[in-house]
Amino acid sequence: MSLTGNRQMMNEGKSNSILVSGESGAGKTETTKLLMRYLAFLGGRSGTGGRTVEQQVLESNPVLEAFGNAKTVRNNNSSRFGKFVELQFDKSGKISGAAIRTYLLERSRVCQTSSPERNYHCFYFLCSAPSEDIKKYKLGDPSSFHYLNQSSCIRVDGINDAEEYLATRNAMDMVGITEEEQEAIFRVVAAVLHLGNISFAKGTEADSSVIKDAKARFHLNTAGELLM
Template sequence: MTVSASIAVGSHVWVEDSEEAWLDGEVVEVNGEEIKVVCTSGKTVVASVSNAYPKDPEAPPDGVDDMTKLAYLHEPGVLQNLRSRYDKNEIYTYTGNILIAVNPFQRLPHLYNNNMMEHYKGIALGELSPHPFAIADAAYRQMINEGISQSILVSGESGAGKTESTKMLMHYLAFMGGRAAGEGRSVEQQVLESTPVLEAFGNAKTLRNNNSSRFGKFVELQFNDRGKISGAAIRTYLLERSRVCQVSDPERNYHCFYMLCAAPAEDIEKYKVGNPRMFHYLNQSNCYELDGVDDSKEYLSTRRAMDVVGIIVAAILHLGNIEFAKVSDSDASQPKDDQSQFHLKTAAELLMCNERSLEDSLCKRVIVTRDETITKSLDPDAAAVSRDAFAKIVYSRLFDWLVC
């Protein structure tokens, strides 16, 4: 039966709306390929039959936990079901063995504690409310029972909550495959402890959320024949290097820069940093703080990593503050003023390289041919591009090293 044949006066339908996306209502008139619909919102709409979708008037007002139970699995029906559940603080919904998550944009710790993990342990998928722990448990049981490797794909648009969902899955698998207490620092602990470091150096505030991963990630957990974690590997790809040098308002650069600027006084002096508003790579946006986030505390939680790489993070900030001016009567460039010279000197000290060599690498380009080596001076604009390219390369190498 075609859609047009099934729509008659009295039918309940969904019709498109430019403001609300979809409106539901009852058909009161049919004129060939056009229908008149009185919507539940009070609005009367004339629409094409081809743009109308049937609505199930007997669908539960609170939605269903598995959308394969819906009478109509079309766009307005799916969206309405998700919205109905979201309004009741149910952020998870199944479609078969696929879990759909709607970002609540708030922390819900009661959903992810150890008691909740115990609750889902060994329970068949679908017997309890939809949850990432149920997906993780199903994959774990399948691996144990059939001896076959399992994959869980976390996908969605920017801001959908992929980072948090991945963390929940990893926590549950570490819970199931972890060692008993007192057996020493385990592989799963090392994997979980890597998460704050990866987020500090690979996540940033975007328009969609405050902790958006700006890189792709593949996490592999290896289990032994007793179902315990025996090894792990994390592979990253497509780091958004441009963010290091260019930030759009009201977004932020990577978290680690703001953490370093909020470090204790001795580290502020050590790295010659301070207010993030003084650094070019940070002050392109007016967003410096995040609601509910204390950068000084976040710094301390990742300080073990910062002891090693804080020097490089600070060096990148100082590199961004080096401005260039034209050398008189030539196309060459040099640090613009004493302030730029200070940041050049500081960056060189932090990177433990010769100040003059660093300046030459930014202000000159070396071209190696078959017969000779040519050194070409760069104008101020080209020198700034060279500076930013160097900063992005340094940060990318740092991130790769952290993952390894």
């Protein structure tokens, strides 16, 4: 399919589209990665050192999967969003640029998950980060966070969260997300986990509420610090 699309584009000089559809678990994500890899291979530039557009295109997948994929009943790596990937080629057929647009992330999953599903991978990856990051974001075991412990599924066979954290960081470097931007992104991810642990108790006045206890206050303060 990639080859046919590429040949038609080169012969007719027209843009081509490939639509990958199917039910959850059908193989859309894996097929799209294979299509992108082959198109990147066909449009690759030989001899260019460093970070090439092809590499950046391919490395966008681990980044999108970390933040937009989760384990569901049907698929351990289910994409909870849609995406439109545009690869641009120059007259000689070499990749000159790429753009990825995402649609409709399943946002409700952030606050609510149930067994045997998991929340988005990025939360578990961050909880398995090297100790200096854990300390910096004041994190701990995933099971200590409400947004993650509503489900009894914390770990997934075949996914090493610690390795995936490093792979995600590496992929973010590759696609050109600066260290500062990555820091900001993971601060928000950590802050979301802390926000989920803030609980309230009934206040003395009618219809009022107060922070429940010292633990809840710690998470409130930490979320505030991370979002500053």
